[in-house]
Structure formats: structure tokens, C-alpha cells
Amino acid sequence: MNGHLLVEGLAKRYGEAAVFSDVDLTVARGEFVAILGESGVGKSTLLNCIAGLDDVAAGRVRIDGTDITTLPEPRQALFRREHLGFVFQAFHVLPHLSVAHNVGLPLLLQGRPDATRVQAVLAAVGLADLGQRLPQTLSGGQLQRVAIARALVHRPQLILADEPTGNLDPGTAERVMDLLSAQVRAEGAACVLVTHSRAAAARADRVLTLTATGMRDGLPGTA
Amino acid sequence: MISLLRQLSWPELRHHPWRHGAALLAVMLGVALAFSVQLINQSALSEFSSAVRAVNGVPDFELRAQRDGFDEALYARVAAHPQVAIASPVIEVETFAFDTRGERVALKIVGLDALVAGPLSPALMPRPAEGADRYALLAPDAIFLNASAQQRLGDRVQVQTPSGSATLRTQGSIAAQGAALAVMDIAGVQTRFGWTGRLSRIDVRLHAGAGRAQVLRELELPAGVRAAAPDEAAQRVSNVSRAYRVNLTVLALVALFTGAFLVFSILSLSVAKRQPQLALLGVLGLSGRERLALVVAESALLGLAGSVLGLLLGTALAALALRLLAGDLGGGYFPGVAPQLQFDAVSALVYGALGVVAAVIGGWMPARAAQQLAPAQALKGLSAGNAGALPAWVGPLLLVVGVLLALAPPIAEIPLAAYVSVACLMLGGIACVPSAVGALLAGIAPPSNALALLAVERARHQRHTATIAVAGVVASLSLAVALTVMVASFRDSVTQWLDTVLPADLYVRAGSSLTAGDVVTLPAEMPARAERLPGVQRASAQRVTSVQLDPARPAVVLIARAIDDPAKSLPLIGELVPLPAGALGVFVSEAMVSLYGAAPGTTLTLPLSGRNTSVFVRGVWRDYARQHGAIAMPDTDYRRLTGDTRVNDLAISLQPGANPSTVQHDLRALATELGLDGALLEFASVSEIRATSLRIFDRSFAVTYWLQAVAIAIGLFGIAASFSAQVLARRKEFGLLAHLGLTRAQVLRVVAAEGAVWTAAGALLGLLLGLAVSVVLVKVVNPQSFHWTMDLLLPWTRLAALCAAVMVAGTLTAWLAARSAAGRQMALAVKEDW
DSSP, X not given: OOOOEEEEEEEEEETTEEEEEEEEEEEOTTOEEEEEOOTTSSHHHHHHHHTTSSOOSEEEXXXXXXXXXXXXXXXXXXXXXXXXXXXXXXXXXXXXXXXXHHHHHHHHHTTOOOHHHHHHHHHHTTOGGGTTSOGGGSOHHHHHHHHHHHHHTTOOSEEEEESTXXXXXXXXXXXXXXXXXXXXXXXXXXXXXXXXXXXHHTTSSEEEEEETTEEEESSTTOO | OHHHIIIIIHXXXXXXXXXXXXXXXXXXXXXXXXHHHHHHHHHHHHHHHHHHHHHHOSOSEEEEOSTTOEXXXXXXXXXXXXXEEEEEEEEEEEXXXXXXXXXXXXXXXXXXXXXXXXXTOGGGOOEEOTTOOGGGGGOTTEEEEOHHHHHHOOSEEEEEETTEEEEEEEXXXXXXXXXXXXXXXXXXXXXXXXXXXXXXXXXXXEOTTOOHHHHHHHHTOOTTOEEEOTTHHHHHHHHHHHHHHHHHHHHHHHHHHHXXXXXXXXXXXXXXXXXXXXXXXXXXXXXXXXXXXXXXXXXXXXXXXXXXXXXXXXXXXXXHHHHHHTTTTTXXXXXXXXXXXXXXXXXXXXXXXXXXXXXXXXXXXXXXXHHHOOHHHHHHTOOOSOTTOOOTTHHHHHHHHHHHHHTSOOXXXXXXXXXXXXXXXXXXXXXXXXXXXXXXXHTOXXXXXXXXXXXHHHHHHSHHHHHHHHHXXXXXXXXXXXXXXXXXXXXXXXXXXXXXXXXXXXXXXXXXXXXXXXXXXXXXXXXXXXXXXXXXXXXXXXXXXXXXXXXXSOOEEEEEEOOSOHHHHSOEESOOOXXXXXXXXXXXXXXXXXXXXXXXTOEEEEEETTEEEEXXXXXXXXXXXXXXXXXXXXXXXXXXXXXXXXXXXXXXXXXXXXXXXXXXXXXXXXXXXXXXXXXXXXXXXXXXXXXXXXXXXXXXXXXXXXXXXXXXXXXXXXXXXXXXXXXXXXHHHHHHHHHHTOOHHHHHHHHHHHHHHHHHHHHHHHHHHHXXXXXXXXXXXXXXXXXXXXXXXXXXXXXXXXXXXXXXXXXXXXXXXXXXXXXXXXXXGGOTTO
């Protein structure tokens, strides 16, 4: 897969209420794209539509040539398992699994557990010694690093990150963004980052702004 | 607190009305059952005591002897004593009358001297009917009936007498309530019922200021005659029915326990779901104690609402039960009593408070969880879920205490320690669930399969949450198992006992009543003549009477019969002791050992025919027909000691190929020939007696079966509520799993598999706990309550069906709940602001 993300004319409605429409997006392999926009414009919804987790009212989403919007639910799940990685604002680490098990979960779901790979990724995010700990004992920054490690462990070609620094203080947020952008580039994955933070967006190769009527280049408020 | 309840608890209740409604319903049912049993017991006992007091009147004391009374010459001495104001002679006879359809009606006839009895027994004073002869009070063939007897009998009453039957004229009524009762002139009773020269009792009222003890000393009562308190009979009934009433009440309280457990389940999961809210409140300044108080207040309000509704429902249930099932719910302790409901405000307050207490107890652990949660962790969604968990030593300690209490003796002849033992075993078993699961999982390495890893590690690290659902399985199943084993053991023991005590093919009697056994007898020559009838192989006679060994206890039944081979003819328990030379040997029932210490090798003193006779106890037999004690002695010894040749029952063994109908016809003809109207004979085949006995057994356990069903239903609902809430609380987890690539079907499989594993674990634990509790019920509670033992029987098929039903219910519930939670939108649950 060459990680090519192609979104064409995507529209999303909840009943009669339109969330967004005419969204076009192209992300090349290895490209880091940040999407900003006002609260409630549908940035997270856009990511869910890209991942096949939400229905679309119109348009298509192709990832490396596969039209994910037309796949049935089980195949969408299999596709996500193989090709996508996620980082959330609220970390969403399973409290009853150790750090290592949380990180290695995507590999387990593919049926190819790899403890070496898990340890390597933990080391890459600076958590090499914390594999056996339960998440309750970690700080917010550490938890987000666990989430980043989990998103990368199975070498996905596309990372979808939804406000990964939203719950972190500025200092921690900066370090997490440094880590995320470094690891994404090191793995050669494409990344679509949705954020409010211009500081976070500054690390991207390209910055887009989502509006109700579509996507446009540049920061919000710029021409 | 009020504003917190309004702003936090009320929205939660409105958002989940059915769940909280279920908890309220459970408390309501528990209070209703317990309160209705209390009302029934109270109403019946009160009415029965009132009826007994009406029959016995209001003397200062009664002079009584054994069943066959005493010489009437004593009356003249008593009446002549200067300190005696009134002495009223009384004869009490139990017999049968025939109603307008020719059916037998048990009838107690009291013979009075109407000229003296009025002040002492106003309720028994004959009231001549309009137009009746004014001397009817003294007529020997006049009879006066109470309301119950009037309902069944007509103007001419045919009653059974020792010589056959007699027809009496109904001349009026009496005011006494209760079972069918009649009054006649005392001379008429003496003549017609073979009491010439004897009296049953003398009611005595002394002059004001007279000393009872001195009067009794001066009267120099003959041997066998004693002074009894007037309410002795009522007190006896209260005593002997106490075990039965306490058992019923405990069973009803079991329903309250399951109600409390449901409150625990619902509130535990409610607290778990509201953790972010409670955590936020903690951060904003609501202390742990205040969070505890909030959840306790919620459970108290649930309990209060449930209690109020439960009291209303319980009153209605009691009224209905008294109408349909009589005052003893089938136990046979209050015969002939159809009591009116007597509402008691104090009892209502007590049981209402019990409902609130049960709900608060159920809510205590969730309240502790709310108190102990770590706000910071909870806000991150990382709370371990073990807050509020009991220390690990609590469960084993309760189990040990439960075992020790099971070994304790009864208190006031009630197995109170055993009941507490059962409660400790139940609670201890439930408290051990987390440790037991942890121990089971300790040896299991994290699986390499993703779905298995998710299930096992969740069980390992968050087993406290699953414990709530599993504990519901354990509680309801263990109760159901314990009651099933107890009833099956009892029924099997009764069946085996019937096989031993009913060896013949046909049983004959002139009327089926122990109390009427002195009146309704068979001709003395009948056994020997019956054996010579065609088709009859053997005819064994039996005389059944009673002796009063302790005034505080009911009379002990004395059975005189041929006992050639005790091991074959009696259902013996334990060894037979050889008979010492010159001694009279008897065989006692288990109740005699418990109540009178009549163990094998000891001697008993029996008051027979006015003399005390020492007898030697050779062995103990199992008797499920007579709870208060029975003694079997060889009929030859009995006749020699008493001169009583009367026969009550005949057991007929038929020759092979004999026609039972022909033999019955011949026996009727023989009875008529010997002076007893053959039409009065009652016949019952062994199969009929067995079927009737088992029907009575099943009826007496009707309430138990119902309570068992209620407990299972509440438990299953608790399982459903627990699993549903748990699954709903995991929507964010399911959303994450969807992001990671689990299909919806895989999520459903994980949850259903978890449900199956947890309910299987709960079923296994519930089965083991239930078996332990059943041992206490069979080996401790029953013997201490009713003075009989039974063999433990494990009905494996029924137990397996119970376990399977619970497992299917639990798995199905988990799957259905997952279907709801793992909907198309489950992936959206990870959104922070949803």
C-alpha cells in the first residue's frame, strides 16, 4: 500500500442537519497533514468517516485505492486493523491490560503477536521500562505515549490523530507532538491530525481548515 | 443533601427507571412476603388462642388428668371445699358427626352442667332456640352447636359413639367460635360416650383472697390429677407451632435478602456508571463521607418506597392467604380456624424498617465505593474498579463462622444459630467470589489470542465489577439449590418411611382422628375374626391413644401393636438395645429423644390407668406423622397394664389374587355382625394413603416452592440488570475496539463469552454453596425445628437443570446487552464530549 488517501466530495448529515459537505482531501504517502477548524465543524466526524466508522451522506474515501465507504462493516474493521492507527484526545487505554499488552493489541488482533516489536516501539516512545505496569500508574503524558506506540506498532500506512494534545499541558503537549511527528516520519506513515492547536499544527507539512462547505488550505482566518 | 439527591440522583433514576424500578420491586416483594407471613401467623394464633380460651372458659385453674379422665367422686370433694366458689364438671369428647351429605365432620362435644358452668364458661352456655323446650338444657339427647357446626349439621345430628352411633336433636346454639363444637348435658355425654363415673376436668374458681396452693394441698388430689392453667392449651399450640412459624418467617426474609442483593447490584453499577460525575464532585469539594451519604440516601429512599408498597401488598396477600389457605398455610397447626386479618401497626413499622435496612445494607458497598474512588484516576477513566471491595479475609471468616454456628444447639427450640449459619455461608461464599476467581486465574498465563486476552485480563484485573453479576448468580442459585435438595431429601425420606410403616395392602378404621380415638373404635373381636375371612392373609390391630408427659407440651402418642421383629416393623434408626430381664420395652420416635431425652437405654415413666409405669427404651424410629413424640409398645403389654382392649386401626394383608372390594364388603358385614354399623368403616389402600401423604407433603411446601421461585426470579433479574449495565458502561471500550479493528460480531462474541464464563463460574460456586447450605438445612435446621431427621438426597438432574437455566439466562442476557451497546454507533462512544 502506498498510503495514498483520497477524499472526494465527502458530505455528512445527521438527519436534516448538515455537518459538512464537499470535502476534498488528498494525502500522499508519508505526508503529515493538520486540519483545524471551529468547534463543532465536524473535524472528529471527518476522521470517523475516513476510517469507515461513520456513514457518509455523499462522496468517497479511498485509501490506497480501496473505497472504504462501500465496504461492509466486517471488511471495514479488517481494513482498519491492517492499515490504520488511531490516537485519541482521551488516550483510551484499556485499564485492565498492561502497557505492553495495550501497545501490542493491534498485532494480537492480526494474529501475529510480536513482543520484540512491542518493546522496540515502547523504547522509541521512551517507555521501555514500563511495559508491565497497569495504566492507572501512568501520567497523562505517559498514557498518550502509550497510545502513540499502539498506533504505530503494526506499521500502519495512515495514522488518524484526534486532538492528541487536548488533555495535556503545553509542555507535555509539545513533547508528545515532537514524538508523534518524529515517529510518524520514521515509520513512513501518512498522518492526518485534527486539532485546535496551531502549535501542534505547526509540525505538519500542510495545514488545512475544515468549514461547513468544504476544506481549504491554510490556517483559519487566513485568506 | 436534598439538592444533591434532586440534581444527581433523580436524573439518574429518571434515566434508568426500569432498573431502579426492579430494585424497588425486589424490596417491595421481600417486605410483602415477610409482612404477610407475620400477619397470617399473628392472626391465626390470636384467633386460635381466643377459640381455645372460649372452650376452656375463665376459671382460676382446671383439674385435669390423662386422656381417659378421673373418677367423678373428686368433684364432690372439690365443690364442698370452703374456698371453692364454683366447681364446674366438664367432659370433653372428640368424635365425628355426619353432615347432610353423609360426610364425616370432626366434632368436639363438651358435656357441662349448665346450672353451674355459666360464670366460668360463658361462651359455652347453651342458648335454646326459639320455641325450644326450656328444659332442653338438661335433656340427654339435646345438643347445642357453635357457628361452624351449624354450617355443616342439621336439626338432627348423628354422631359416632363407642357402641356405634346416636342421633341427637339440635336445640340451640353456643357462642364459642373456632372449629366445630357442641355442648350437651354432662349426664348425656357420660351415658352415650362411655364416660359414666368419670370426668375430663373440673373448672375451679376460688373465693376472693383464697390461696390456690393451699386449696390444692387440702384437696389431696389423687395420683394422675393435676392443676393446670386455663390457657395451657393455647400456650402449647403457640409453642409447637413456633418452629413452623419461625421457619416460614425465615423463608420470607430470604426474599428480602434477595431484594437487598438486587439493590446492591443496581446501585453498584449505577455508581460505576456515574464515576466521572462523582469524581468531578470530589474534585469540586464533595468529600468521601458526603458521597457515601449520597448513595446511602439513595438506597434508603429506594427501601422506603419499596417498604411502603410492600406493606400494602403484604396486607393484601395475607388477607387472600387467610381466605384461601387457612391460618397455618397448610401446616395443620390451627385446625378449623378461619381467622380474620388482624393488622398490627407495630409489626408494620418493624417490617417497614426491615425493608429500609435491607436496602441500605444493599447500598452500603456501592456507597463505600463512591467514598473511596480516586477522583483523578476516575476522571481519566482509569479507576481500577475495586474501590469498596471487601478485604480478602472477610469471605473465609464468614464461612468459618457459618460452619461453627451450624454445630451450635438450638435456642429455645428454634435453630437460630443454624439460620445465622446459613446467612454467613451465603454472604461468605459471595464475598469469596473475587478471591476464588483470582485464584483460578492466577495460574493462567495471558493468552496469545486477542479476544481471549481481553476477556482473561479483564477478569483478572477488574473482577470486582464482574463479581457483582456473578454474586447475583451465586445468591439466587445457591438458595434454589439448597431448597431443592432439602425438599427432595425430605420427600425421599418420607417415601421410604411410608414403605416401611405401610406394609399391608388395606387399612381399616372407624374414623380417622387421634383425638376421637377413644370413641371411634373397632370391635375388640374384629382382628381375630377378620383373619378368618376369605382373601385375608393377615390382620394386624393397633390401638392409638396418648399420654401427657409434660403439661407444657402436647400429648405424646402411644401406639400399641404387635412388634414381633422391630427391625422389620419399625423404621428404626441406630442400634437396638437388648431388653433387660423383667423390663417392659418400648420404641420411641426421634422427637422423644429431642424433647424428653428418651435415648435408647434410658427409662421412661408412663402414666397408664392412673399408675406410673416404668418402661425401657430399646430403640428409636423415624416418624414423620407425629412431630411431638410417639411411643410404640407391644399390644400385649399395653392390654395387660391398662385392660384397654379397644382397637382403632386394622392393617389387612391380602392373599395373592384376592379381590380388595370383596374383602371390604366382607369386613363391613363382619363389623355389623359385631355391633358396629359397617357403613362407618373407612378403608384406604396403601397406594391411596401414600398418594394422600405425599399430596399433603407437597401442599405444606407450597409456600416454600413459591418463595424459591420468587428468589430465582429476582436473582435472574439481578443478573440481567447487572450484565446490561456492565456492558453499557463499557461502550467506550467497545468503541476503542472498533477503532482497532474488531468487528461487531467479534465484540458480541467477547461479551457473550465473558457472560458465559462468568455465569458458569457463578453457577459452579452457587451449586457448591447451595449444597453446603442444604446440608445445614437437612442435618441441622430440620432436626432442631421438627425433631426428625432425613437422609440427604442430591437430585442431580434437577440441579443440573437449574445450573443450565441460570447459565443460559446469563449468557443470553450478556449477548442481548452487548447487541444493544455494540450498535453501529459504538465507535462514536470514544468521543470525549459525548
